[in-house]
Amino acid sequence: MGNGTSAKDRAYRDTKARILDGSLPGGELITEGQVADALAMSRTPVREAFLRLEAEGLLRLFPKRGALVVAVSPAEVEAVLEAREVVEGHALGKLCEAPTAEREAVARALHEVLYVQRAALADDDEPAFAEADRRFHITIVESTRNPILLELYASLRDRQLRINLGSLDRGPRRPQEILAQHEAIVDALAPGRADEARARLRDHLDATRVAVAGTRSPAAS
Amino acid sequence: MGNGTSAKDRAYRDTKARILDGSLPGGELITEGQVADALAMSRTPVREAFLRLEAEGLLRLFPKRGALVVAVSPAEVEAVLEAREVVEGHALGKLCEAPTAEREAVARALHEVLYVQRAALADDDEPAFAEADRRFHITIVESTRNPILLELYASLRDRQLRINLGSLDRGPRRPQEILAQHEAIVDALAPGRADEARARLRDHLDATRVAVAGTRSPAAS
DNA sequence: CGGGAACCGGATGCATACAAGATGCATCGA
DNA sequence: TCGATGCATCTTGTATGCATCCGGTTCCCG
Numbered sequence: 001m002g003n004g005t006s007a008k009d010r011a012y013r014d015t016k017a018r019i020l021d022g023s024l025p026g027g028e029l030i031t032e033g034q035v036a037d038a039l040a041m042s043r044t045p046v047r048e049a050f051l052r053l054e055a056e057g058l059l060r061l062f063p064k065r066g067a068l069v070v071a072v073s074p075a076e077v078e079a080v081l082e083a084r085e086v087v088e089g090h091a092l093g094k095l096c097e098a099p100t101a102e103r104e105a106v107a108r109a110l111h112e113v114l115y116v117q118r119a120a121l122a123d124d125d126e127p128a129f130a131e132a133d134r135r136f137h138i139t140i141v142e143s144t145r146n147p148i149l150l151e152l153y154a155s156l157r158d159r160q161l162r163i164n165l166g167s168l169d170r171g172p173r174r175p176q177e178i179l180a181q182h183e184a185i186v187d188a189l190a191p192g193r194a195d196e197a198r199a200r201l202r203d204h205l206d207a208t209r210v211a212v213a214g215t216r217s218p219a220a221s
Numbered sequence: 222m223g224n225g226t227s228a229k230d231r232a233y234r235d236t237k238a239r240i241l242d243g244s245l246p247g248g249e250l251i252t253e254g255q256v257a258d259a260l261a262m263s264r265t266p267v268r269e270a271f272l273r274l275e276a277e278g279l280l281r282l283f284p285k286r287g288a289l290v291v292a293v294s295p296a297e298v299e300a301v302l303e304a305r306e307v308v309e310g311h312a313l314g315k316l317c318e319a320p321t322a323e324r325e326a327v328a329r330a331l332h333e334v335l336y337v338q339r340a341a342l343a344d345d346d347e348p349a350f351a352e353a354d355r356r357f358h359i360t361i362v363e364s365t366r367n368p369i370l371l372e373l374y375a376s377l378r379d380r381q382l383r384i385n386l387g388s389l390d391r392g393p394r395r396p397q398e399i400l401a402q403h404e405a406i407v408d409a410l411a412p413g414r415a416d417e418a419r420a421r422l423r424d425h426l427d428a429t430r431v432a433v434a435g436t437r438s439p440a441a442s
Numbered sequence: 443c444g445g446g447a448a449c450c451g452g453a454t455g456c457a458t459a460c461a462a463g464a465t466g467c468a469t470c471g472a
Numbered sequence: 473t474c475g476a477t478g479c480a481t482c483t484t485g486t487a488t489g490c491a492t493c494c495g496g497t498t499c500c501c502g
Contacts, residue, residue: 003372006485007486008485008487017471020358025287026500031452031453031454032452032453032454033452033453041486041487042486042487042488043454043487043488044265044485044486044488045485045486045487047269047454048268050274051269051273052276055276057369061454062453062454062494063453063454063455063493063494064452064453064454064455064492064493064494065452065453065454065493065495066452066454071258078367079367079368079369079370080369080371082365082367082370083367083369083370083373086307086308086311086370087307088246090307091493123267146299146300146303146304148278148300148301148303148304148373148377149300149303149304149307152304152369152373156369167489184499205452214502227455227456228455228456229455229456252482252483252484253483253484254482254483254484259478262456262457263456263457263458264457264458264484265455265456265457265458266455266456266457268484268485282484283483283484284463284464284483284485285462285464285465285482285483285484285485286463286464286465286482286484287482287483287484298490329457
């Protein structure tokens with residue numbers, strides 16, 4: 001999609017960023033006019049951005065009423081995590097049985113990401129750590145070379161971001177745990193060990209589930 | 222999404238239908254103005270419909286140029302079938318290990334669908350057969366109760382429709398084959414037989430792959 | 443004091459107007 | 473003859489205007 005600097009894209013990126021970083025909390029009601037005024041453009045491009053955000057599940061449009069920033073619900077958390085397990089699990093399984101050359105190429109890429117992530121942890125560089133985390137999972141899904149799955153996964157990652165916002169994902173030992181689980185996943189990347197790789201993925205996602213569980217704000221109805 | 226009779230929805234449904242039934246073949250270049258005139262509305266709602274269709278992978282928008290009806294490529298066929306296998310396979314596996322009551326409820330629903338599909342075959346009622354086919358697969362995916370996976374699957378089914386258009390999916394024995402494969406899938410729905418159910422699904426999708434293979438028109442570049 | 447209808451403000455849905463980018467062709471020059 | 477340039481035309485991108493619809497409030501009447 002045009003990442004050019006069209007008004008539509010600005011509206012899309014700005015609003016999405018505000019939703020993902022929490023400055024537009026779930027339950028908030030926003031209007032096309034507000035965003036249009038804030039970005040000094042007309043309602044038309046904002047409208048298109050809203051439609052796209054609704055398709056991504058971040059907004060819910062109410063006819064003649066406004067746009068509701070959807071609150072993260074436990075059901076959504078579960079749906080996102082299940083979908084992630086399905087997509088990433090498939091990618092891991094496929095990768096285990098892929099030709100050696102390809103599997104090792106991806107494994108090398110993953111090791112590189114882990115190296116960066118370890119360094120970020122050592123430097124206490126949270127953004128770099130998060131970015132490496134993102135690269136790790138995306139690299140796995142990219143290995144399927146399936147644009148449909150990849151696009152779905154991109155949307156899942158966005159939702160995950162928002163989910164993590166309200167969670168205690170920042171426990172002191174959590175980064176180490178994440179890193180260890182990533183390493184366990186990569187270590188299981190070998191022919192015949194697909195089930196194990198998927199099990200390690202499940203461990204990883206379960207940890208996210210735990211980190212997120214019970215930390216939701218009641219979400220303005 | 223509002224299935225009300227708004228202009229936007231009419232533009233969306235009409236254009237989508239025309240793409241899916243082949244009256245707008247892949248490679249065709251259409252414009253907002255054409256559709257707007259044809260439906261006696263302004264460009265605004267058409268534009269929104271186009272954006273949505275692009276998100277679904279049916280159109281590709283070229284800035285200031287027009288909208289290209291994307292031609293089905295072998296790569297897309299493969300991507301759709303792989304994604305279907307991932308989603309439906311997950312649903313089947315989950316269903317096999319689900320509580321007995323739930324599994325049997327879904328199995329009953331599937332048997333009902335198969336009954337309808339058999340009747341449609343006997344009556345030589347192609348639309349009814351296709352609709353039953355659709356219900357069969359959707360019922361499986363619905364059993365996950367995961368709206369994300371369900372929505373993805375809906376989009377996959379649409380793409381599959383278009384893929385089937387240019388295929389020899391109408392071989393004389395093909396309906397019997399489909400029905401038999403559906404039955405094999407349902408028969409494998411039992412605890413501990415998840416792998417078998419997935420294998421039967423793979424058989425089914427492989428048959429589609431074969432039916433579609435080598436029947437593509439060269440697709441205007 | 444309570445209930446219902448009219449009213450008002452605000453937001454969207456769509457139509458229309460205008461500006462700007464892109465393409466293809468005709469034209470012009472070497 | 474061939475290539476570059478400018479133009480005509482088509483299409484999108486964005487702005488703006490207006491009608492409609494919704495919800496909350498007010499006002500009137502019983």
